[in-house]
Amino acid sequence: MADSRHAAALAELLPDLPTPETPLQELWRIFYKDRLAVIGLVVLIFLLIAALAGKVLTEWTVTFDPATVRLPDKFKPPLSSASVDLIPPADRPLFGTYLLGTDELGRDVFARMLQGSFVSLSIGFIAVGISVLIGIVLGGLAGFYGTVKLGFMTVDTLIMRFTDVMLCFPTFFLILTVVALLPPSIYNIMIVIGLTSWEGTARFVRAEFLTLREQDFVVAAQALGLPERRIIFRHMVPNAIAPVLMSATIGVASAILTESALSFLGFGVQPPYATWGNILADGKDFIFDAPWLFFIPGVAILVVVLAFNLVGEGLREAFNPKLRRR
Amino acid sequence: MWAFILRNILQRLLLLVFVSILAHSVAHLAPGQPSEVDPSNPRMKPEDIARIRAAFHLDEPLHLQYVYWMRDLATGELKSFKDSQPVLPKIWQRFLNSLPLFICETLIIWSLSFPIGIYAAVRRGSAYDRTSTFVAYTLISIPGFFLSYLVILWVVSTFNVPVIGMKTFGMEDAQPVFRWMDRLWHLVIPSLMSAVAGIAILSRYVRSQMLEVIGQDYVRTARAKGLPEDAVIYHHALRNALLPFVTMFGFLLPGLIGGSVIFEQIFAWPGLGRLGYEAILNRDFPVILTLNFIAAVLTLAGTFVSDILYAVVDPRIRLQ
Numbered sequence: 354m355a356d357s358r359h360a361a362a363l364a365e366l367l368p369d370l371p372t373p374e375t376p377l378q379e380l381w382r383i384f385y386k387d388r389l390a391v392i393g394l395v396v397l398i399f400l401l402i403a404a405l406a407g408k409v410l411t412e413w414t415v416t417f418d419p420a421t422v423r424l425p426d427k428f429k430p431p432l433s434s435a436s437v438d439l440i441p442p443a444d445r446p447l448f449g450t451y452l453l454g455t456d457e458l459g460r461d462v463f464a465r466m467l468q469g470s471f472v473s474l475s476i477g478f479i480a481v482g483i484s485v486l487i488g489i490v491l492g493g494l495a496g497f498y499g500t501v502k503l504g505f506m507t508v509d510t511l512i513m514r515f516t517d518v519m520l521c522f523p524t525f526f527l528i529l530t531v532v533a534l535l536p537p538s539i540y541n542i543m544i545v546i547g548l549t550s551w552e553g554t555a556r557f558v559r560a561e562f563l564t565l566r567e568q569d570f571v572v573a574a575q576a577l578g579l580p581e582r583r584i585i586f587r588h589m590v591p592n593a594i595a596p597v598l599m600s601a602t603i604g605v606a607s608a609i610l611t612e613s614a615l616s617f618l619g620f621g622v623q624p625p626y627a628t629w630g631n632i633l634a635d636g637k638d639f640i641f642d643a644p645w646l647f648f649i650p651g652v653a654i655l656v657v658v659l660a661f662n663l664v665g666e667g668l669r670e671a672f673n674p675k676l677r678r679r
Numbered sequence: 680m681w682a683f684i685l686r687n688i689l690q691r692l693l694l695l696v697f698v699s700i701l702a703h704s705v706a707h708l709a710p711g712q713p714s715e716v717d718p719s720n721p722r723m724k725p726e727d728i729a730r731i732r733a734a735f736h737l738d739e740p741l742h743l744q745y746v747y748w749m750r751d752l753a754t755g756e757l758k759s760f761k762d763s764q765p766v767l768p769k770i771w772q773r774f775l776n777s778l779p780l781f782i783c784e785t786l787i788i789w790s791l792s793f794p795i796g797i798y799a800a801v802r803r804g805s806a807y808d809r810t811s812t813f814v815a816y817t818l819i820s821i822p823g824f825f826l827s828y829l830v831i832l833w834v835v836s837t838f839n840v841p842v843i844g845m846k847t848f849g850m851e852d853a854q855p856v857f858r859w860m861d862r863l864w865h866l867v868i869p870s871l872m873s874a875v876a877g878i879a880i881l882s883r884y885v886r887s888q889m890l891e892v893i894g895q896d897y898v899r900t901a902r903a904k905g906l907p908e909d910a911v912i913y914h915h916a917l918r919n920a921l922l923p924f925v926t927m928f929g930f931l932l933p934g935l936i937g938g939s940v941i942f943e944q945i946f947a948w949p950g951l952g953r954l955g956y957e958a959i960l961n962r963d964f965p966v967i968l969t970l971n972f973i974a975a976v977l978t979l980a981g982t983f984v985s986d987i988l989y990a991v992v993d994p995r996i997r998l999q
Contacts, residue, residue, distance in 0.1 A: 389813065518698050521695075522702070523936050523974045526971070530706065530959055531705065661820075662820055
């Protein structure tokens, strides 16, 4: 608030002076220069709309029904129309056309992809949300209260050794073990992916906190007698969030890939939920008879994961202080 | 130096104990008993199940089961739940199958990533740099099995050669030369496919590392004193950019088990990853736990070696 008033007064006094960029504007300027990242961002916005539309149109007001089985219409190629004489009117797709064809049970692939976009995306976001939360809490504790003694070891030693223990597990093998042993459920998959991928975030946050704790503004805040809660959440976390945001973007991408790999091995999200991973894994059996069942989800995963990775890379460039002010 | 190494080894041994305890509890606390894997089998009577449970100490408390596991592992008498075969020879045989795949994959990754990454860094912003960036991200983003299926289809229909498995069925009586060629050919596609993501990731890392070093003062000094560009890049810049890659050796070894599940499944390669997958399907706890344990040993050994190597190649690092 005081900043903007100050800037306004300055602009009045010196009209020729260009108004200084806010950090967010500067971030956007650098990000915008990276054309691939901007394209990725546009794709992600489309995906978000598609996912929300998928939730609304396949579950709340059922315009596209992903679960309707139409045996006379199985393996219809994309853009073919429904057999009017065999399918009852209630089961026909919108406008009587299968936009992306049908699968081995005559289910509408477009409807399944729409539903899957929401499920796949929520797996990515929730898994990464869990891992970021654990990473920030453990990394923050180790970075801020690292020197506190707990018996014979410090908090930092305890947390970092625990991180080392977790790093010793081969991640995919561990996910596979737990998912296979637990009863199959979409929540288990989200939670397990989240619980096994927080180590990187914890290390980032700890390193950032260790440097931030020595910075003047934090020392000043401590000298002013601010409560620790406020120092941590208002002053330190916002400054440490940049690498976390970057790695979270890439984390969503790898969570979507992990889910599709689990689906391939048969431990993915179980029916009735459709995800892009299990549409692809089911589609591989019909690669000769119905190639669209394999290529549509495969290309969709490729495009979306690529978009997440490119946006993550764009953020990395934008947050990199060495590339700023050039 | 020696004190550092000794303390480091002790720390890692302690970590290993915690890892094994954690792995043991994760496997045993999860629902799903190994004796219930085949409930529809009419020959499995309750007394059979009880006998199996007693034979594998499944009715003892958890900490005793852990002790039994460790004791049997140390004496080499650990037996698989599924077929009562000793676990260690079973793993060793699969390890020998995985090893050529792993070696080829690693060689491909490390020999291709460096030229690709260095060239992209030296020509930053050029068409080559932008193309290789985009291709690398595409390869990272493709689901591994999607790409593998496409490549298998293409290879089989274009070259009309088999790609699945370790060798062609019925080649046992052929001349040794042909047998070896057959084995080699079967290695090519699986190792290429499992190397794809690695090449993409490592070449990006090489590029950013080179860019970092090229911006340093000593590279500018080398240029300023009139050295030829090749000497600047390969002698002054590359040698310093290589340092962090020593640490990456540490993360190489565990890939032998965890990284290969998908590809060994696609290519029907009887290696460690598939052994683990089959063990998980069968609730074969001794095999799962021992594989996890070996993976942890490999990780710890790898990071230990890379710590030491780092201090050897970089004189600025002091071990204390």
